[in-house]
Amino acid sequence: PKGRWRTVARIIGWALVAVYFLFALTFLSLRYWILPKIGEYKGDIEQFASKALGQHITVGTIEAGWQGLRPELLLADVTIYDRDGRVALILPVVEAPVSWISMLIASPRFYSLVFDRPRLEIRRDKAGKFYVAGIELRPETGDAGIAKWVLAQREIAIRDASVSWDDQLRAAPPLALPALNFVL
Secondary structure, eight states: OHHHHHHHHHHHHHHHHHHHHHHHHHHHHIIIIIGGGGGGGHHHHHHHHHHHHTSOEEEEEEEEEEETTEEEEEEEEEEEEOTTSOEEEEEEEEEEEBOTHHHHHTSOOBSOEEEESOEEEEEEOTTSOEEETTEEOOGGGOOOHHHHHHHHSSOEEEEEEEEEEEETTTTOOOEEEEEEEEEO
């Protein structure tokens, strides 16, 4: 019996050592190989984000750094286009520290997402359809993928936003909310 427990303890010990070195290798690869060359992956990041949102997305510049022990992506001039190819939303600055849990679940999770100075237009047309940043919300599609992903993030912060609401169905005057701050 003592020999069996020693064997199990030895296996667990070596497994922990292997996990430690795997994490160290991942950390060093991010630190010295992947993040310094993040600009080279801009096209891949744009394609991944476009596929995830179902809208065409472009990124002006992308940089990477560290927020403590977390890798952080800094994006500037993120542009989201509507289905007709028109600019729907511009995000001047996006800060996205990556959560280490992303490696375990093989899906991008962020420690926090911070959007600085976005300008958002929300509109309801005369037929009762809602448009957010020029993109029609279609509840009948039943695809809650992006909503689930957003709600799975630890924190989403919006700083100094400007939101305007135009309700054409009620023929109400446009409502403007400047300097809006929000944390989800």
